[in-house]
Amino acid sequence: MYQLPQPKAMSQKQIVAQADNLWKEYIKEVGWRYVIENGIKFDDVHEALLYPKYEIILDKNEYLGEDDCGELILGQFLPREKTALINKQLLENNDPRTVFTEWHEVCGHGILHGELLRKNSHKLTRINSTQKDIDTFLKHFENRFEWQANVFAANIGAPRVFVACMYIKLFSMRHRFLYRGAGNYTLSFCGRDFRFYIGSLNELCWQIGRLMKHRFGGLSAECLSYQVLDAVIDSDIERAPNQCDFAHQLGNVIESMNIL
């Protein structure tokens, strides 16, 4: 069996920088106002930027079945045909993994690894993605290939700057959210107060992600929670009061657009 080609090592920072450049191009195409008002939808980004620039086709009409280990194949990338396939079964079941799989196949494999995969396309005709591959978010030492695709996909589908903008807009916050440990928290969301018992930092990120996900084209709360953690949460009580840079920088961006 042919082994997956190893992509060159990249730090998370390098991948995020690449994703940010692509994101800036999208903003140039459609404008900030459009994105703030409509949120990020995969179809919009594909139509305005990803297809015109990379010509990657997205096909959602095929059942992909299971791989050799009996795991459901969520998506597949065909390098020679420059085509990303999403398992029709996901769409039929309204599976929350659908949107991230789209980003993962088109951006992660199609754009970030596109050239490498096309060079090897005579030996490697398709790449399958299963739940195990999507789960490699935090385990880059296990599978560099899938980890890179996941980080890139997450930072195009939910760039941190946009997560922070949406957090300011939806939660009317001017500072990072301070996690003080397990306990009761009140989140003021779109003018309504939601009271939760939060057991862990991950749970807090998940709750914030869940409330914001409609602005991200249905990206799952779980996937958003990784970006929420990086973009808007502070768990260091000592440092938190000095975090005015965040409000200053992002608040100015939003206010200058006169949208809030």
Added chain:
Amino acid sequence: MDTSFAHKIRELRNKKGWSVRDLATELSTTAGYVSKIEARGEIPSPEMIIKLAELLGTKPGELIEIAKAEKAREVSQAVQQKYDDGLTLYRRSKKR
């Protein structure tokens, strides 16, 4: 073999050596609109099909035939879906 309208346009454009953006410029439209045709399978208006045929060096009749066949397929699928939904509802009501 893919016989869709989208595939045909993509094939003709590649033969010309044009990018999506090149074709959009020639059509005086946006790259997003060309994406809609090539990537989302949207069938453009007859006037736009004629313009596409002229630019891509093919007969308008050929493109219109492909577009017509695709529209017919879409309609037939939609009718089939409605029929299946109706049948499911009927069976459910019978069970009760």
